[in-house]
Amino acid sequence: MSIFARTMLLGVVLAGGIAVGAQAQMHMDPAQPPPGNAGAAAPFGAPVMDQHLFFHALLDELEGRFGSDQSFRWEGEAWAGTDENRIWLKSEGTLTNGLLEDSQQQVFFSRAVSTYFDAQIGARYDVDSRPGRGWAALGVEGLAPLFFHVAATGYVGGDGRLAARFEGSYDLLLTQRLILQPKVELNFYSQDDPARAIGAGLSDINAGLRLRYEITRKFAPYIGVSYDGKFGGTADFARAAGAPADEVRFVVGLRTWL
Structure with missing residues (x-):
């Protein structure tokens, strides 16, 4: 297989992976925060300081x-x-x-x-x-x-x-x-x-x-x-x-x- 064909095949595989990931993200339960700290502040945004003088x-x-x-x-x-x-x-x-x-x-x-x-x-x-x-x-x-x-x-x-x-x-x-x-x-x-x-x-x-x-x-x-x-x-x-x-x-x- 030529270098050009291999490159095209790799591009198709990567594009398919991105599409599958996006589709899975769209169907994710909104009540469940994403892993890690990305959803720690959901659903009301980041915490605010209310101890002003x-x-x-x-x-x-x-x-x-x-x-x-x-x-x-x-x-x-x-x-x-x-x-x-x-x-x-x-x-x-x-x-x-x-x-x-x-x-x-x-x-x-x-x-x-x-x-x-x-x-x-x-x-x-x-x-x-x-x-x-x-x-x-x-x-x-x-x-x-x-x-x-x-x-x-x-x-x-x-x-x-x-x-x-x-x-x-x-x-x-x-x-x-x-x-x-x-x-x-x-x-x-x-x-x-x-x-x-x-x-x-x-x-x-x-x-x-x-x-x-x-x-x-x-x-x-x-x-x-x-x-x-x-x-x-x-x-x-x-x-x-x-x-x-x-x-x-x-x-x-x-x-x-x-």
Whole structure:
């Protein structure tokens, strides 16, 4: 057989082999991945990394309060981390007649324990015009059914002091830009603390109703009313200092985030 004939025969054999292989590939069960690692990512493609680092900061209250006296109030928080684990910083306080009151700074580590709730552990320090107090903190925060934002935190301080805080708020969309937000906070203490004018039991309730207009999602001025009520020994300390035990004030402020 000549060299030309042998070459043609080899070409026919190779072509037949390729055709048979292609036909077998077409009839392969799609539910069975090919051998080796070629089908390891099938049928959804290669795995992706979902542990990106994110950052968010919210200044929920930056407001002036007007009643029997005038005061300036702030409340905000920031967090950094992943979808599961985050570091939180929370800050709030009130400036009245040049005195800093009700100033609390908190730091937490949080971990997602369900789709809508995080468990938090950390510390709080009360630092203002009165003697400071340090606390260890443990709590839970998230969205309850119907998207109510709720938080419950327990605190352990020095000298056997215990405290608890419960918070709740809700954003009611009147329009896509006009939003009404009711908000309430309750504070409880296990024992009197005369140095900070705090009584045992239900110490105080801070509630508000704010109507904001979102010029953009990140920039929303608001107006509203706030109620500060003191109870038990805390009310007695306030009256002894010549301050009202409860008061309703008109508020004007700004809510912003990044």
